[in-house]
Amino acid sequence: GAGEFYLEYGRFDVSLTVPATYIVTATGELRNAEQVLTAAQRSRLAAARRSDTTVAIIARDEAGNAARTRPATTGTLTWHFTADSVRDVAFATGPDFRWDASGYKGILIETLYRAKADRWEEAQRMARGAIINFSEHWFPYPWSHATTVEGPIEGMEYPMLTFVPNGPTREDTQWALAHEFGHEWFPMIVGSNERLYPWMDEGFNTFIDYENAASYFAGTAYGDSIQAHPLHLYAEHGVPGNEQPLMTNPTEVHDLFWSGYQKPALMLTLLRDEVMGRARFEQAFREYIRVWAFRHPTPADFMRVMRDESGMDLDWFWRGWLYTTARLDQSVDSITTRADGGSNVWLGNRGTMVMPAELALTFDDGSTSSVRLPVQMWNLGPRFMYRVPGSKRVTRASIDPRRALPDIDRANDTFPRPAR
Template sequence: MRFQKLNTIAGACCLLLSATNIHAQSKPDSTKYNNYELFGPITWPSNGSEMRSPAGKPGPKYWQNRADYVIHATINELAKDTTISGQVTVNYTNNSPDKMDHLWMQLDQNMFEKGSRGDATTPIEGNRFGQPYPRGGYHIGTVTVTYKGQTYTVTPVISDARMQVRLKTPLGAGGDKISVKVNYDFSIPFYGADRMGRKTFKQGVVYEIAQWYPRMCVYDDVEGWNTLPYMGLGEFYCEYGDFDYYVTAPANMTVVGSGDLQNPNEVLTPTQQARMAKMRASDKTVSIITPEEVGQASAHVGTKPLTWHFKMLNTRDVSWAASKAFIWDGARVNFPSGRKGISMSAYPAESNAIGWNRSTEYLKGSMEIYSKLYYEYPWNSAVNVSGVALGMEYPGIIFCMSTWGGEQLWGDVTHEIGHNWFPMIVGSNERKYMWQDEGFNTFINQYSTKYFNKGEYDHPEARPAIGLAAPMAAMKTPLMTPSEAMGVGNNDYGFYYVKTSLGLDMLRNVVLGHDRFDYAFHEYIKNWAMKHPTPYDFFRAMNDAAGEDLNWFFKPWFFTTWTIDQAVTSVTHDKRDGANDMRITLVNKEKMAMPVDAKITQGDGKTEIIHLPVNIWQRGGTWTFKYNAPAGIQSIELDPDHQLPDVNRGNNIWKK
């Protein structure tokens, strides 16, 4: 999901920690800083176990359940409304050690009912995640369960956006399987919490369809059933499985979706099939439906409704879009292993006029860069759709703002497809820990922007640290705050994006250096791909692979709103020292601490950067060290590369 004030966070030069001649200064200080509070022992709420290793990896007995889906859905354009009617069959595997007397399913469309929790908790002035729809919500038909060869009908218990299915016979542990079939329908909201909905263009309505089938809640070793209701801002937490789905639409609509189209011979014209074959072999964008062909009968097969059949394997969700207005193009994607895939875009003429003809290029470039830098994209295709959503992501499909082009569109595309790494590949719980997907994704976006088309949209001079200092000082809620409790009106929720990303920048550029950070980050991604990591797994993984106890950083950055203020307070010459030795005194004035990078300019103009580790603050908030300066010291500047969101840069500089 895109944050409206998202900053592009540029990479910075590597600052490796090095030793220097320092001596303890044990006098008291009058700052807010408390070294015992920062460096005191931390006990995370979850300890290492056979399920989750203390090294931040899945343990030898790690398990997660599985949900495989077969879905049949029809889009019905009626006189007064447009609806989705469907049937979903969930084949659920219980790999946990627990028997289950009931199952929980998510009914996300129920958020759009009048009186839902999402509606009831929307501020009076409204926000982009509210707006109920008069005919919103699921209509649940029959619910049947098949277990050990016996099929029976159940009466589900529906509570807001959740549905409990109570079983006649408990589902066994350790790999037992059960099947649940649900018939349902719902009206498509015009504005579905900025995540789905419909928008009218000159040549037809674009329908972006998501949260479109009842789906299983996650049952894990941390919470058991995860049943937090969908209320708008908090996103999703889903089980992995295979999806086999069918979308029936009017013949004059084009349907694009997550995964691989299984029946192109039935839904595409011979010309379009030939163009798709050309597209799969081309690094340049190839048209499948040209602007001139939109609305022409020759661009579609027959006049009767068509059923589009898609499959996507080992994914946590699927989504799709349909419209009469779609221009459709695509190109080949080249993965590091040599495997090939495709990137595609579907958009109306209005978007084509402002630069959406480059959407496929943006999507292809992002997929190739992220695959090279972090983890190879595990699926075969992805598609970008222009419509009502500002920016939203699902496995293999993204929705981007129809009115954006150029650099804005690039930022939207590379952010939304970046979510296919966090949380679609590394499957964290978005509903509880929004920073673990939005922030990590914002962090990797700066590198796709750096490398795409030789930095066409890169702005390396735009460092975020300075711009974030004042907003962070006013921040009221820590990153570990659940998303529904985070302020929306004051844009505090934007810190899920930028503060998390800046924190990873600081670890990479200031604390660990590029090599150690990158190795640890890649280990985290590799070990938790297609699994469910918690924040504590991330903290442990970074500590283990980097070989550093970073709890002094994780605690304040993610659990508090503490700020940073490093200061140079004095430069003196003590006769007890060498003739050319100067004593430099630093103070850590705020509650958070970081390593110190000090640029020292000597009297003859020579400069040197001194690197002091964070450990200088372990004994207190004041530190004095000796520096040999035969020509004297002209000036000192702390954090000369502006890597830190220091709340008072005025005291970072000392001049003779």
């Protein structure tokens, strides 16, 4: 369902008995490798844990060849796993996996996939990139391995183990693989209640996924534009009749793609870029993860950490994004000339959402400038006069010139109005 899971943390001790020709991977630490893996595989895994590059545990020409990959080819073998501080357990098993691995700070990062999964040749590099990005940017990965398995399944996440399909494109494969690994942070580390607040799980994860994708594909058209994707989706999904407050119970959400994933990602992007600033936001978001690791935060807990770490009153922001379907429509209404020859620029807030704004100005001598105006300018109502310093006359003014905000009417963003 739309709410997925909400589970307590615990310790698991699991034994799985399967045909001897099958490989098993699972949540937890493998406790009897000597009984279920060959000496060559154990040696390769030890090397992979120390390696920055991909090590083939089961190579292409070995996959499905039990005589080369299994310590026994008849009967059954029992695989024993234990896991601490996890909220669930999953496993995958099959006779013909290819198996790649590499390491990062003692963590074994693994990909298991079928030979026909052609786009998974790069999956190990994608997997390692995601684990490193999320660990170094947000919170260190806490378990001994991070494993992803390709198969005929939509993406799904469990502690230490994810399932990902062979995507139609390289970009799709990277996104799905990194997204499922991102769930190791939300909700496997930060145990938010997915049953009530999917935006704290899928949404927070989607937000960090955009940053990771931009890093992985840096220097490409896709990488350079991917972080603007939620804003572009707003025009299609953030509309009356479809829009719902993020605090809506997931059983009543009719566009989970928007409410659960993309809208909260857009919310955090705007909070970072337009309200708090990157450095202040990232420090606060890291502290939220640290404080609530292996605990169960509520929305109020998240808001409290962001407020305390930033020193900013953000109630106005949460009101617009979490509790209402407010829409943003900022405008430049007119430019008037003062007695000293300088200008006053009159701004309007025609919607029900408030946000700070950037104002770009052009003067009669051809020079330009820009100014950032705080959200408090709307405290006294929907009109605000900005007194431009100096005596130069403003000939053109534009609000939100970078088009960073989800403004619903761009036609009133510039004065004089552009000719149509």
